[in-house]
Amino acid sequence: MFNSLLKDTNHRQVLFFCITIILFSFIITLLSDLFSINFISTSFIKTLGKTLCLCVIALSMDVVWGYCGILSLGHFAFFGLGGYMIGMWLMYKRTEIIVLTASISESLPLTPQEISDAIGNQIFGVVGGSEIPLIWAYADNFYFQLAMVILIPGLLAFVFGWLAFRSRVTGVYLSILTQAMTLALSLYLFQNDSGLRGNNGLSGLQNIPGYDDTSQFVISIYFFWASALFLILVFIFFFYLVNSKFGSIITAIRDDETRIRFLGYHVESYKLFVFVLTAVISALAGALYYPQAGIINPAEIAPIASIYLAVWVAIGGRGNLYGAIIGAASVSLISSWFTSGQAPSISLIFYKIEWVNWWTVILGLGFVIVTLISREGIFGFLKSIFIRKV
Amino acid sequence: MNIYRYIDLFVDGISLSSIYFLGAIGLAITFGVMRVINMAHGEFIMMGAYTGYVVQQYIPNHTISILIALPLAFIITFGAGVLLERLVIRHLYKNPLDTLLATFGISIALQQLAKNIFGTQARPLTAPSWLDGALSINDDLSISYIRIAIILMGILFLLLLLFIMNRTRLGLEIRAVTQNPIMASNMGINPDRINMLTFGFGSAIAGIAGVAIGLFSKVTSELGTEYIVQSFMTVVVGGVGNIFGTLAGAALIGFLQKIIEWFNPSNTLAAQTYMIIFIILFIQFRPRGIFALKGRVKDV
Numbered sequence: 001m002f003n004s005l006l007k008d009t010n011h012r013q014v015l016f017f018c019i020t021i022i023l024f025s026f027i028i029t030l031l032s033d034l035f036s037i038n039f040i041s042t043s044f045i046k047t048l049g050k051t052l053c054l055c056v057i058a059l060s061m062d063v064v065w066g067y068c069g070i071l072s073l074g075h076f077a078f079f080g081l082g083g084y085m086i087g088m089w090l091m092y093k094r095t096e097i098i099v100l101t102a103s104i105s106e107s108l109p110l111t112p113q114e115i116s117d118a119i120g121n122q123i124f125g126v127v128g129g130s131e132i133p134l135i136w137a138y139a140d141n142f143y144f145q146l147a148m149v150i151l152i153p154g155l156l157a158f159v160f161g162w163l164a165f166r167s168r169v170t171g172v173y174l175s176i177l178t179q180a181m182t183l184a185l186s187l188y189l190f191q192n193d194s195g196l197r198g199n200n201g202l203s204g205l206q207n208i209p210g211y212d213d214t215s216q217f218v219i220s221i222y223f224f225w226a227s228a229l230f231l232i233l234v235f236i237f238f239f240y241l242v243n244s245k246f247g248s249i250i251t252a253i254r255d256d257e258t259r260i261r262f263l264g265y266h267v268e269s270y271k272l273f274v275f276v277l278t279a280v281i282s283a284l285a286g287a288l289y290y291p292q293a294g295i296i297n298p299a300e301i302a303p304i305a306s307i308y309l310a311v312w313v314a315i316g317g318r319g320n321l322y323g324a325i326i327g328a329a330s331v332s333l334i335s336s337w338f339t340s341g342q343a344p345s346i347s348l349i350f351y352k353i354e355w356v357n358w359w360t361v362i363l364g365l366g367f368v369i370v371t372l373i374s375r376e377g378i379f380g381f382l383k384s385i386f387i388r389k390v
Numbered sequence: 391m392n393i394y395r396y397i398d399l400f401v402d403g404i405s406l407s408s409i410y411f412l413g414a415i416g417l418a419i420t421f422g423v424m425r426v427i428n429m430a431h432g433e434f435i436m437m438g439a440y441t442g443y444v445v446q447q448y449i450p451n452h453t454i455s456i457l458i459a460l461p462l463a464f465i466i467t468f469g470a471g472v473l474l475e476r477l478v479i480r481h482l483y484k485n486p487l488d489t490l491l492a493t494f495g496i497s498i499a500l501q502q503l504a505k506n507i508f509g510t511q512a513r514p515l516t517a518p519s520w521l522d523g524a525l526s527i528n529d530d531l532s533i534s535y536i537r538i539a540i541i542l543m544g545i546l547f548l549l550l551l552l553f554i555m556n557r558t559r560l561g562l563e564i565r566a567v568t569q570n571p572i573m574a575s576n577m578g579i580n581p582d583r584i585n586m587l588t589f590g591f592g593s594a595i596a597g598i599a600g601v602a603i604g605l606f607s608k609v610t611s612e613l614g615t616e617y618i619v620q621s622f623m624t625v626v627v628g629g630v631g632n633i634f635g636t637l638a639g640a641a642l643i644g645f646l647q648k649i650i651e652w653f654n655p656s657n658t659l660a661a662q663t664y665m666i667i668f669i670i671l672f673i674q675f676r677p678r679g680i681f682a683l684k685g686r687v688k689d690v
Contacts, residue, residue, distance in 0.1 A: 071487050160670070167674045172427055172486055176622045177673055183619050184666035191659045303619055307429070307494050314491050360502035367495025371488050372481055 014239055017322075018232050025228040029221060045220045046292045047336060051329055052227035053289035054312075056234050058328030059321060060278035060285070061309050066318035067242050068274045069254025071171075073306045074160075074178035075282050077185050078153040080301035082283030083290030084189075085148040087202035090291060092139035093209035095122045126200050133195030149287045150280050157279030158272070165268040165275075170257070179303045189298035201297025205290050223292050230288060231325075234281055238321060250274055251319075315370050317379030326378055335363065394531040399652055405537040407644025408544030411637060412603060413617040414624035415547055416596030418636040420589055422625050423568050426479055427490040431621060432614025433500040434593045437470060438463040438600020439609040440508060442515045452518040456601070463597040471593025475586050483585075497614070504611035512608035515601075536606055543602050547595070551633055554591075564588050568631075623669055629679030638680045643669070 028048060032040040057079050064070050099118045103110045110118070120132040138144040160181055169177055192198035208219055241247055252260050253267055261267045290296045309328075316327020338359035346353040374381050413435060420428045442459040449455040474496060482489045521539055526532035555561035563584050566574040571581040600613075607613065620643070628639025646668060650661040676682065 071490075163671070163674045167677050169673060169677050172425075172490075173626060173673070173677065175427075175487070175490065176619075176626050177670060179619055180623055180666050180670055184663050184670070187659050187666070188663040191657060191663075193657075304615065311491055311494060357502070357506045361499045361506075364495040364497070364499030364502070367498075368478055368492045371492040371495070372478065375485075375488070 010239070010243055014236055017235055017239075021228050021232050025225060028224065032217075032221070042217045042220050045217075045224050047333070049220065049224035049227045049292045050289055051332055052224070052231045053285045053292070054328045054332050055325045056227075056231050056285035056288075057282045057309060058312050058316070058324040059231075059234055059238055060282045061313045062318060062321060062324035063238055063242065063250075064274055064278040065310065066313060066320065066324070067247065067254060068250040068271060069257075070271060070275060071175045071310065072178045072275070072278075073175050073303060073310060074182040075279065076305040076309060077182040077301050078157060078279040078282040079286035079289070080296065080298075080305075081153045081156065081185075082149045082286030083293075083296045083300070084196060084202065085145050085152055085283075086287040087205050087290055087296050088136060088139045088148075088196075089142050089145035090205045090207070090209065091123060091202050092119065092136060093142075094204060094207050095119045096140065097209055097212070098122065124197065127192040127198050129193075135195050146287075149283050153283035154276055154280045157276045161272045161275040165271045168268075179306070182301055182306055183303050186298045186301045186303075189301070199297060199299075201295060201300075202290075203295045205296065206292070206294035208291065220292065223288065227288050227292075230284070234285075235321060235325075242321070246270075311367050313377075315367065315377050317377030317381075320376070320379050323377050323379035330378070331363075335359065394528060398531050398533075399648060401533050401537065403641075403645035403648040405540050405644075406648055407641045408540045409603065410620060410624050410644050411544045411640035412540070412547065412599040413596075414621040414636050414640060415551060415633075416592045416594075416599060417621045417625050418628075418633055419551075419592030419595065421622070422630045422632065422636065423564065424585065424588055424592070425486055425630075426483075426589065427486055427493065428474075428479075428589075428592075429490055429494040429618065430474065430496040430500060430614075431493075431593075431596055432616075432618035433497050433504075434467045434470065434596035434614075435600035435603060435617055436504060436609075436611065436614040437467050437500070438597035439515060439604030439613055440504060440513070440600075441466055441597070442601040442604050443508075443513045443609050446515065452516055453520070456518060456605075459601050460598055463601050464594045467597025467600075468590045468594035470597075472586055472590040474593070475589040479589065480582075480585070497618075501611050501614065508611065510611070512610045515604035515609050517605045521605075540602065540606065547599070548633070548637060551595070555633065560584075560587065560591075623666070627669055627672060627679055629681035632679075632681045635679055635681035642680070 028040065028045065032045060057075060061072070061075055064072055064075070096115070096119055099110075099115055099122065103115075103118075116132060117130065120130045124130055124132070132139075160178075164174060164177055188194055189196055189201075190199050196202065206216065206219070208214075211219060242251070249260065249265060250270055253265075253270060257267055312327040312331050313324045314327070315331055316325065317323025338355045344355075370377060376383070416434065417428065417431050420426050420431065441463040442456065445459040445462060446452065446455045449458060474493075478492050478496070479489055482492060517536055517539075521535045524532040524534040525538065555564065563574070563579045564587075566577065566579055567581045567584045567588075574584075575581050603613070603617070607616075624639040624643055625636055626639070627642060628635030628637065643665060647661050647665045650664050651658055654660060673679075
């Protein structure tokens, strides 16, 4: 039976993908373990783990845009919300531990009210408050916040999508509307009285409560593996989704919405489903991403982030799951290499080229060239070379 | 509470609307008329503002330098717009969403270039001294001259644009090409040339608006990003393809924001948030904006 499964090229492709990612994760883990810990630094493992999460949101973007034809410029809003929801638990729990540890030396045990006041002071002192806002009421409950990671972005996507698709806002208008949504959310979170610490955002998320004795290195390996496994799961899910009958319908909606509507399909429901589904998966990716990043603030969900996301997918190759992963991984890794100042600068006689300053210029022009030359991005380009050889 | 407070609010609303109008008017042409999503529009505004700054470095007299900067900004951004159209956008007319990606690339490249040339700190673009001060009518009501100048500038732009679109040969040809390029070319109009000029013209207007915007806000490389989303919303809310639509959109957004701020003066961020939420809801009821094009318009 296993053999017959493997005969299908689809299953072979999925298996090949899973093996590649797992091998890659093993190699990274081994390299960091076998040689001294510094051979692959903790921060580099975090970067890799974060990149895997970005690959997941790129997959979501690819499904919603490349397959369903909805150019959403707001998926980073869901990603960020997911991060905020898990960040609330991380920050609350950690502050609680700090407060309790500090109170051991005192003669009288603290009353619950005193504990809550101290936590409020610690977290909200920076925005000039000490009361714990209502939205933090269950922040000490991991499962509640985990549910919120799915529910809040899912609900936002549902309400927004329902309104937008119902009145048949399509194409460019929808893109601008989603952009407005993410701008509104980030502006809202920038306020100090939004209850989420304004422009300070949530910080210290890299410290996982209950794992205080575990070194950051080990935690980063855990998160790296979690991200890799999540990427594999999402890939398998999306792969079979887009290759199913459902996938054919959403691709057809992308190509000719009106015709599909006249064939009797309820186009709006399909679009709404895809929009909400990808939003929730983006949120989960965000919940895995921000503990590795350590900090989240409203600037993360500014409209430009979501445009970058669209560009990654376009560069990698839209309408193709591998393309999304290639695009997100290559562009974000190369960008972080160039902008972190690791790239050697080139000295010309009259001018010294600092990559930190010039990388964005090259990247921008690269976007233009890819858009002009190949609609199918890097993956389409590679495929055309490969097919010519055969 | 007296009547002057309301007048003050009204003037506030008009001047904010004028700012949105100035930011969006170039887009009303490139996006509204040509349906090109030019994400680099904000960077043309920035280019105009920096032109004003550079001119002031050479000409200390602020009045003369502004008078020189306005046409210079027009020429520079017109050239940049034409260049962009020829090199990039010309190849992408069939896919409006692709122009979004390509022009976004241009946008971040231009932003970084500006950062490399002028640094990250804000550069001053000083208004002439006769624009300082305010017209004070009484204790409750005083209107700064710069606000009046912005309002006048907005009106001037509106009239200029209406004149060009409705009363000149170029405007006629632009309208012909956007309505039906094939028929227009049968009538002896070269659509290629008109597209180039239209895009250049839209960009040039953004450049002039940039000089005006630079007078009251800080000139930084991020100036454009502050205006781009609002500008697109202004055009969409007003109704694509209609100059009066853009005016109506700017007025709606500007007044709305001022009124929300009036109820909660300490919090301008909240006002912007509610304004955007209102716009999202508004689009539900009028997906094609205030002034919708009549007839069966094919979706973009």
